[in-house]
Each structure stands twice: as C-alpha cells, then as structure tokens.
Amino acid sequence: MTAATLGRRSPPPSWLLGLAGLAGLVGIVELAPRAGLVDERYLPPFSAMAAALAEQAATAEFWRSLLETLRGWATGLAIAMVAGVALGLVIGGVPPLRAALNSTIEFLRPIPSVALIPLAVLLFGTDMRSTLLLVVYASFWQVLVQVLYGVRDVDPVARETARSYRFRPFTQVRTVIWPTALPYVMTGFRLGAAVALILEITGELIIGSPGLGRQIAVAQTSGAVAAMYALVIVVGLIGVTVNVAARATERRALRWHPSIRRDLAG
Amino acid sequence: MTADPTGAPARPRSATTAMLDVRGLQKIYEGRGRSVEAVRDLTFTVAAGELVCIVGPSGAGKTTLLRCIAGLLDTTAGEVVLEGERVTGPPPGMAVVFQEYGRSLFPWMTVRQNVELPLKEKKVPKDRRRRLVQDSLEAVGLADAQDAHPWQLSGGMQQRVAIARAVAYEPHLLLMDEPFAAVDAQTRADLEDLVRSLWQRLGVTVLFVTHDIDESVYLGQRVIVLSNSPTVVLEDVPIDLPAERDQLTTRSLPRFAELRSHVYELIQLAKSGHRPA
Ligand SMILES: Nc1ncnc2c1ncn2[C@@H]1O[C@H](COP(=O)(O)OP(=O)(O)OP(=O)(O)O)[C@@H](O)[C@H]1O
Ligand SMILES: [Mg+2]
Numbered sequence: 001m002t003a004a005t006l007g008r009r010s011p012p013p014s015w016l017l018g019l020a021g022l023a024g025l026v027g028i029v030e031l032a033p034r035a036g037l038v039d040e041r042y043l044p045p046f047s048a049m050a051a052a053l054a055e056q057a058a059t060a061e062f063w064r065s066l067l068e069t070l071r072g073w074a075t076g077l078a079i080a081m082v083a084g085v086a087l088g089l090v091i092g093g094v095p096p097l098r099a100a101l102n103s104t105i106e107f108l109r110p111i112p113s114v115a116l117i118p119l120a121v122l123l124f125g126t127d128m129r130s131t132l133l134l135v136v137y138a139s140f141w142q143v144l145v146q147v148l149y150g151v152r153d154v155d156p157v158a159r160e161t162a163r164s165y166r167f168r169p170f171t172q173v174r175t176v177i178w179p180t181a182l183p184y185v186m187t188g189f190r191l192g193a194a195v196a197l198i199l200e201i202t203g204e205l206i207i208g209s210p211g212l213g214r215q216i217a218v219a220q221t222s223g224a225v226a227a228m229y230a231l232v233i234v235v236g237l238i239g240v241t242v243n244v245a246a247r248a249t250e251r252r253a254l255r256w257h258p259s260i261r262r263d264l265a266g
Numbered sequence: 267m268t269a270d271p272t273g274a275p276a277r278p279r280s281a282t283t284a285m286l287d288v289r290g291l292q293k294i295y296e297g298r299g300r301s302v303e304a305v306r307d308l309t310f311t312v313a314a315g316e317l318v319c320i321v322g323p324s325g326a327g328k329t330t331l332l333r334c335i336a337g338l339l340d341t342t343a344g345e346v347v348l349e350g351e352r353v354t355g356p357p358p359g360m361a362v363v364f365q366e367y368g369r370s371l372f373p374w375m376t377v378r379q380n381v382e383l384p385l386k387e388k389k390v391p392k393d394r395r396r397r398l399v400q401d402s403l404e405a406v407g408l409a410d411a412q413d414a415h416p417w418q419l420s421g422g423m424q425q426r427v428a429i430a431r432a433v434a435y436e437p438h439l440l441l442m443d444e445p446f447a448a449v450d451a452q453t454r455a456d457l458e459d460l461v462r463s464l465w466q467r468l469g470v471t472v473l474f475v476t477h478d479i480d481e482s483v484y485l486g487q488r489v490i491v492l493s494n495s496p497t498v499v500l501e502d503v504p505i506d507l508p509a510e511r512d513q514l515t516t517r518s519l520p521r522f523a524e525l526r527s528h529v530y531e532l533i534q535l536a537k538s539g540h541r542p543a
Binding site for chain 1 (some may be wrong): 333338366373384394461
C-alpha cells in the first residue's frame with residue numbers, strides 16, 4: 001500500500017521533459033565533435049555555433065536578411081490567407097461551383113511548389129517575387145482546402161435556423177459559416193505558415209533571392225560551417241515562434257469551440 | 267412583460283381568421299433512383315391565435331410538414347398559405363423552434379447574442395431590441411444567464427433560450443418540432459406550462475408537433491392526428507378542456523383520460539396502416 005502510494009508520484013510537467021530533451025540534444029552536439037565521433041568540419045560543437053550566431057548578430061547583413069525572410073514569408077502568407085479564405089467561402093458556398101472546381105483543385109494542389117521554380121525564375125528572375133510566387137502557391141492550397149472543409153462542416157440545423165430567421169446571405173456568412181469555418185481557417189493558417197517558411201527558405205537557397213536562405217548558401221560555399229548552422233538554428237527558431245503564436249491565437253479565437261473548451265476544463 | 271409587448275394591434279382570436287391554410291399538401295423526396303412519398307395529401311386550417319398540436323407515428327412526415335410550412339422545403343403539390351400569402355420561402359412572421367436545440371443555438375455567441383441576432387437582422391431599433399431580449403429571457407426564467415454561452419447551460423435551459431429567441435422575434439406563427447423530446451420529464455412539464463403561458467400572454471398562433479399523446483392533449487385546443495406515411499389527416503380532434511390548465515388537475519380530469527385514449531386509439535390505427543375512407 002505505502003509502496004504503491006510512493007510509486008504514484010506525479011510525473012514531471014511536459015515542458016520540463018521537453019527542455020530536458022533539448023538540453024540532451026545540445027549536449028550531444030557539443031560532445032560528439034569534441035570526442036571525435038563526427039568530423040568537426042561537418043558538425044562543429046554547439047559552442048562554436050553559438051559563437052558564430054553571436055558574431056552574425058553583430059552584422060547588419062544578418063538583420064537585413066532576417067527582415068527579408070520575415071517580410072517575404074509574411075507577405076506570401078497574407079496573400080495566401082486572403083485569397084484562400086475569400087475563394088474558399090465563395091467556392092464552398094456555391095455547391096455547383098464546388099463540384100465544377102473539385103477536380104481542378106485536386107489536380108493543382110499536389111504539384112510541389114518547388115517544381116514551379118523554373119517558371120518563377122523565368123517570370124521574375126532572382127527577384128524576391130520569384131520566391132513570393134512559390135510561397136503563395138504552396139500555402140494557398142493549405143488554406144483553401146481547410147476553408148472548404150470548414151464550409152462543408154456547417155451544421156444543417158444551424159443553417160436552417162439562419163434561413164428560418166431570414167438572415168441575408170452576407171449575415172449567414174458572417175454569423176454562421178465563418179464561425180464554423182474558423183477552426184479550419186486557423187488550422188489552414190498554421191499549416192500554411194509552416195509551409196510558407198519552408199518555401200521562403202527554399203526559394204532563397206535555390207533561386208538566391210535575398211534572405212536567410214541565401215545567407216545559409218553563402219556560408220556553406222565559403223566554408224563557414226558554424227555560421228551556416230547558426231543560421232539554420234535561427235530559421236528553426238522562427239518556425240517554432242510562428243507555431244506557438246498561431247496556437248495562442250487559435251486558443252483565444254476559439255474559446256467556444258469544443259476542443260478548446262475541453263482543454264480549459266481538463 | 268405586458269400582455270402585448272409588440273405594441274402591435276391585438277389580433278382578434280376569432281375562429282374565422284385563418285392564420286395558416288394547408289391545402290392538398292404533397293411532398294415526395296426525390297433521391298437517386300428512389301423517391302419517397304412522405305406526405306400524400308394534407309389539408310387543414312389553423313385560426314389566428316390557436317394552439318394546435320400535430321401527432322402521428324414516427325416517420326409519419328411531421329417534420330416534413332413543418333419544414334414545408336416554414337418555407338424550408340419545396341412542396342411537390344398543393345400549397346401553404348400563411349396570413350393570405352403563399353409560402354415560397356421562410357415567411358417574415360414566423361419562428362421555428364427545432365428539436366435539436368443544441369445545434370440550433372450558435373455556440374460562438376452568448377445567450378443574449380443568440381436571442382438578439384434575429385432582431386438585428388430584422389432591423390429592430392436598439393432600445394426596443396434590448397427590451398425584447400430582456401423580456402423574453404425573463405419570461406423563460408433565464409435573465410441571469412444572458413452572458414453565458416449555450417454550451418454552459420443544461421439541455422432544458424438551452425431549449426428555453428431557443429424559445430426565448432423565437433418569442434423575442436414576435437412571430438405571428440410559432441412552429442415547434444418535438445421541442446421537448448430530449449429533456450427529462452420534470453423539465454418537460456415546466457416547458458409545457460411555459461409554452462401555454464407564453465401563448466396565452468402573447469396571442470401568438472402555435473403549431474406544436476409531438477409524438478407524445480399526453481403532451482398533445484394537455485397543450486392543444488385541437489389535436490390533428492396524422493396517418494402513417496404517405497400521410498393524410500386521420501382526424502382533427504377538438505380538445506374541450508378548460509382553458510386554465512395545470513399539470514395535476516388537468517391531467518386527472520376524466521375528460522382528459524377520454525381524449526387521451528381516443529387519440530391513443532387513433533395512433534394505434536395509424537400505425538396499423540388505417541386510412542380514412
Ligand atoms: N431528406 C429526406 N430524403 C428522403 N426521405 C426523407 C427525408 N426526410 C425524411 N424522409 C422520409 O420521409 C418520411 C417522413 O419523415 P419525417 O422526418 O417527416 O417524419 P416524422 O414524422 O418527423 O418522424 P419522427 O417522429 O421520427 O421525427 C420518412 O419515411 C422519411 O424516411
Ligand atoms: Mg420529426
């Protein structure tokens with residue numbers, strides 16, 4: 001009895017476990033190269049990466065690139081969101097249109113955005129617009145598909161309630177369809193944000209449009225391996241921040257939603 | 267709430283003014299390669315200010331009938347005339363209380379917002395809107411729950427919100443589709459009394475669909491019994507019980523028992539496929 005009670009100590013909180021995992025990774029990256037398990041030319045110890053990061057942070061070039069990346073990402077994502085939500089509501093709200101466009105969407109959606117790189121370069125050269133095209137294309141489908149799911153999810157009883165009280169079409173969109181689709185829009189935003197970041201960096205790396213991706217390529221060709229890793233870490237941190245921010249927004253906007261309600265109760 | 271919070275001229279409760287006229291209504295659902303004749307030929311009239319119950323076996327087409335009257339469903343033949351106008355879409359002077367109250371209220375809005383939204387859409391001025399919301403929520407005993415979200419309330423409370431929303435809308439005709447089927451017996455009795463008192467106070471015409479025989483006899487001035495599908499009217503039973511009803515005394519009246527068994531027999535007939543000559 002006593003043994004059982006003692007054994008049932010509450011497990012450590014998940015954030016502590018996560019932190020421990022991260023510390024473990026940092027430890028391995030620090031020790032493996034020092035112990036000679038991996039070649040330092042390919043994987044410098046973590047302390048070297050940290051030093052390179054501090055060095056980067058002192059240059060104007062770094063901050064300019066960071067800004068370029070964030071701007072490209074945000075612009076692309078914003079365009080994709082606006083277009084995805086607007087078209088999703090229209091296509092989803094008009095069943096014949098939806099039926100007509102379904103196969104077209106299913107054909108265009110799986111095309112990997114990177115396959116459009118030659119086209120983008122033809123159109124815009126190594127300009128930031130090339131990368132923007134990729135970012136918009138990739139994240140647009142994420143958003144559109146989610147919004148279409150969302151519109152389809154509208155409860156028939158809620159719809160009939162709105163009709164029986166003679167809501168105008170615009171009111172129906174604003175008060176019934178939009179709130180139902182909102183959780184899906186949020187998911188679309190989260191997925192779109194992640195994909196947009198991937199494509200932003202890919203575009204900068206391959207096309208050479210300005211941004212952190214290009215800096216990574218430059219660091220790699222000039223043999224500054226620690227600096228390259230430092231930039232990769234920065235890109236990773238951006239990704240994490242974006243995801244956390246998106247989830248926080250989701251929580252606030254969807255207080256009424258069953259998934260969030262349960263979270264609050266639990 | 268005063269006798270008539272609408273301020274509109276009181277409608278006379280004479281049996282001659284038809285509020286609702288259902289003539290030769292037929293509804294056939296056309297599916298892929300399969301068609302279901304849910305309603306064959308329904309004809310009846312509801313006078314202004316009446317409270318009429320509709321009972322019938324499960325699958326008799328009660329919901330179908332209500333949705334046709336509400337203008338939510340096109341009819342195959344025949345017509346529905348509400349206040350002299352043929353119904354082709356949801357008419358202005360009507361409100362519906364659905365059986366699925368949980369899905370009919372919008373969870374992303376508070377109780378007050380749920381009740382107020384149809385009034386906003388109807389362009390009721392702000393002051394009056396406030397008063398209607400307040401009055402209707404008070405009438406259903408939920409004045410304190412205004413800022414709660416529907417999902418924070420019990421089932422019976424949610425259905426009362428749906429009723430408050432319908433009442434605040436000041437409909438001439440109130441349609442209710444098995445509104446109390448999903449609440450417990452005690453709540454159900456309270457809600458039945460609530461419907462009767464609102465009806466008496468507001469002079470609204472009520473068409474109440476139920477599968478509960480006792481409920482139909484207790485509530486209605488008339489009970490229309492439907493045959494099974496394809497549906498026709500089996501009998502239109504006048505309920506000659508005193509206008510003042512309460513759960514204990516009314517239900518123990520000998521006349522209540524007679525009416526109840528009469529309707530019960532009719533439903534049994536309907537189930538066995540009996541149709542009027
Ligand atoms: N959308 C639909 N498509 C095809 N058939 C339908 C549809 N809705 C209802 N029906 C059919 O019409 C008939 C009447 O259905 P309805 O829902 O109106 O019955 P009801 O009297 O309301 O039943 P209950 O008491 O169980 O609610 C049933 O046979 C049903 O199968
Ligand atoms: Mg039904």
